[in-house]
Amino acid sequence: MSDYREKARERVKKYCKVCPVCNGKACAGQIPGMGGIGSGMAFQNNLTALAACRILPRYLHEADNPAPEAELWGQKLSLPVLAAPVGDVSAMGSDMPTARYTELLIKGCREAGTIATFGDRQRMDLLSENFAQIGGNGAMTIPFFKPWAPDDMGPRLDMAAAHGCAACGMDVDAAGFSALRKASPGFGIRSGRDIAELVKMTHARGMKFIIKGIMSPVDAHIAVDSGVDSLIVSNHGGRSIDCTPGTAEVLPAIAEAVGGSVLIMADGGVRTGLDVLRMLALGAKLVLICRPVTIAVHGDEEHGLRCYFEDLRQQLVAAMRLTGCADLASISRAALC
Numbered sequence: 001m002s003d004y005r006e007k008a009r010e011r012v013k014k015y016c017k018v019c020p021v022c023n024g025k026a027c028a029g030q031i032p033g034m035g036g037i038g039s040g041m042a043f044q045n046n047l048t049a050l051a052a053c054r055i056l057p058r059y060l061h062e063a064d065n066p067a068p069e070a071e072l073w074g075q076k077l078s079l080p081v082l083a084a085p086v087g088d089v090s091a092m093g094s095d096m097p098t099a100r101y102t103e104l105l106i107k108g109c110r111e112a113g114t115i116a117t118f119g120d121r122q123r124m125d126l127l128s129e130n131f132a133q134i135g136g137n138g139a140m141t142i143p144f145f146k147p148w149a150p151d152d153m154g155p156r157l158d159m160a161a162a163h164g165c166a167a168c169g170m171d172v173d174a175a176g177f178s179a180l181r182k183a184s185p186g187f188g189i190r191s192g193r194d195i196a197e198l199v200k201m202t203h204a205r206g207m208k209f210i211i212k213g214i215m216s217p218v219d220a221h222i223a224v225d226s227g228v229d230s231l232i233v234s235n236h237g238g239r240s241i242d243c244t245p246g247t248a249e250v251l252p253a254i255a256e257a258v259g260g261s262v263l264i265m266a267d268g269g270v271r272t273g274l275d276v277l278r279m280l281a282l283g284a285k286l287v288l289i290c291r292p293v294t295i296a297v298h299g300d301e302e303h304g305l306r307c308y309f310e311d312l313r314q315q316l317v318a319a320m321r322l323t324g325c326a327d328l329a330s331i332s333r334a335a336l337c
């Protein structure tokens with residue numbers, strides 16, 4: 001893995017230093033780039049909040065061979081981790097065309113036994129280049145669309161359905177992105193009524209709807225009442241608004257507020273198998289990882305990604321073993337102190 005980090009450093013050097021721990025300090029404020037917005041604190045708070053969750057070891061039990069396998073709507077996953085969506089990879093200083101990045105990401109995730117996601121493009125011809133990379137098994141790839149008005153979403157949802165996707169997402173926390181606000185009058189903050197309409201449109205095409213960017217119980221309630229199938233607790237990697245708490249700080253209250261009524265996922269600062277265990281203990285069923293996944297793809301293409309996920313899986317198994325968790329359902333707040 002140290003070889004691939006060297007190679008990745010060369011390929012993303014315009015913006016990313018491929019730091020030993022990807023924590024948002026060296027790249028604070030760098031957008032375009034890999035950083036968090038403004039002071040960079042929202043990105044850094046993601047790591048700080050996770051680190052504050054201390055692990056309570058358990059050694060006297062029968063879970064010597066824990067099972068890290070997960071499931072999402074009938075798809076079996078080798079670990080409870082998905083690759084998080086990114087839009088245009090040139091904005092992170094990549095030397096790869098976005099469609100090539102998407103192709104490698106999808107291949108690597110499939111080989112690792114997990115689900116790939118990709119972000120939106122403003123131009124439909126560029127978005128369709130991403131969809132073209134899906135190949136045979138659309139159910140293992142989830143596209144995430146920007147918060148366009150429901151009237152503008154039909155063609156995007158049609159494209160997802162035509163490629164066999166089982167679910168689509170929307171990153172509602174991109175509502176403030178000024179270039180997109182300028183480009184389309186319908187782009188921006190979505191109401192509960194808009195979300196209900198989008199859910200209906202997505203379900204009518206046979207797909208589930210995931211809302212990404214929930215940071216408060218009040219938004220979580222609105223999302224659930226609008227009929228979403230899943231919500232992602234996320235602050236967009238600290239790139240939407242400055243100075244938010246870390247996602248691990250807000251996750252427990254959101255999980256408590258919506259109970260088991262929808263599937264809860266979370267992202268932000270997850271770097272290790274221990275972090276995956278922490279997010280699950282705080283109430284997520286699945287987690288997403290973005291920046292380290294992009295580094296793995298730039299380091300050694302689909303092979304780099306497969307190695308990264310395998311490493312993460314082994315770390316998670318070790319963490320489960322030493323906290324007495326036989327399977328993912330056994331991971332609870334009891335693993336933390």
Ligand SMILES: Cc1cc2nc3c(=O)[nH]c(=O)nc-3n(C[C@H](O)[C@H](O)[C@H](O)COP(=O)(O)O)c2cc1C
Nearest residue numbers: 084085086087119171236237267268269289290291
């Ligand atoms: C360069 C970059 C581009 C991103 N593009 C998107 C995007 O197009 N859509 C989206 O939903 N999230 C996007 N995100 C946010 C990630 O999906 C994810 O929520 C966040 O980065 C997770 O934090 P982590 O990078 O610390 O793992 C982007 C993040 C980065 C760093």
